[in-house]
Amino acid sequence: MSDNSEPLVTELDPVIHAQARLRVVSALSVLGEHDRITFPQLQESLRMTAGNLSVHLRKLEDAGYVEVTKTHQGRTPATLVRLTRRGRLAFDDYTAALRALLNP
Amino acid sequence: MTPIDDDAPPLDPAESLALIERERHNLGRDLSPDPRMMFWPWGIAWLVGFTLFFLRFGPDGRVFVDLPEWIPLTGLALLMVAAGITTGIAGSRVSSRVSGPSTRQGIMYGVSWSIAFTAFSILFGQFSDLLPEDKAGLLWAGGMVALTGALHMAGGAVWNDRDLFVLGAWTSAINVAGILIGPGWHALIVAVAGGGGMIAAGIIGWQRLR
Structure with missing residues (x-):
């Protein structure tokens, strides 16, 4: 067990090393590789406000970790979100790094 | 490196891993249909419907409850x-x-049930009049239960869902046992063990998702 928090801040991905974005990416990691979730459902599952979720999605999108698509389901416009391959890799690396910190 | 904005401060590794698991569990639950809604209606249909069959068309032609002949089949069909x-x-x-x-997978799986049941019905319909009544009933019930077991096992394979596979294998096994023991008993076994198995699957699935 390592009780030294120094490596945490030096090695971990800064994009997901923030509680809200870690939550977003964790939730999205449940989806199948090419599956997209509707924005309202993601918001409800994460219990975040729409504005807050949008801000974090934009940061994740800028990093290339998520892809946000606007489309139509029937006549209603829908926003769909998916984790990109890059985002999934970053998430896998992040969890691996956390485990390594716990069991060095 | 520090986080790129002033969001809530990062947690320690153990807390972070717990947070990850919590969010994965939450979304997984929100994206899974309620197992009670998926299994209980079928469990109840089998339990009630096949019990009616057993009571009206018991082993060796016995009639435990003298219901009108059309009641069991109509009851099971409606349920x-x-x-x-x-x-x-x-x-x-x-x-x-x-x-x-995954949406396409779900639709294809749902459609497989309809197509397979239709095909079996058409096939069995060709033999209903040729067989004695109790054997015809066993053919229909045994065939449909076999198909249900097979599709549940296939569903287990598609979604890597061990519980669903076990339900399918259990359904298949009790069906074969009932077929070998004979008409009448088959209905009782399917009602109690088959219907009961689906009700149990609903409870187990629900507890895992909670």
Whole structure:
């Protein structure tokens, strides 16, 4: 067990090393590789406000970790979100790094 | 490196891993149909419907309760239609939350049930009049239960869902046992062990998702 928090801040991905974005990416990691979730459902599952979720999605999108698509389901416009391959890799690396910190 | 904005401070590794698991569990739950809605209607249909069959068309032609002959088949058919509608609604409500390959998988799996049951019905319909009544009943019930078991096992394979596979294997096994023991007993076994198995699957699935 390592009780030294120094490596945490030096090695971990800064994009997901923030509680809200870690939550977003964790939730999205449940989806199948090419599956997209509707924005309202993601918001409800994460219990975040729409504005807050949008801000974090934009940061994740800028990093290339998520892809946000606007489309139509029937006549209603829908926003769909998916984790990109890059985002999934970053998430896998992040969890691996956390485990390594716990069991060095 | 520090986080790129002033969001809530990072947690320690153990807390972070717990947070990850919590969010994965939450979304996984929100994207799964309620197992009670998926299994209980079918479990109840089998339990009630096949019990009616057993009471009216018992082993060796015995009649335990002298119901009108049309009651068991009509009762089972109506209960199964109601179950189909309930699971269809519960499944499609969840599938509208996601779009992509897994939605297609779900639709293909649902359609497989309809196509396979239609095919079996047409095939069995060719033999109903040629067989004695109790054997014809066993052919229909045994065939449909076999198909249900097979499709549940296939569903287990598609979604890597061990519980669903076990339910399918259990259903298949009790069906074969009932077929070998004979008409009448088959209905009782399917009612209690088959219907009961689906009700148990609903409870187990629900507890895992909670």
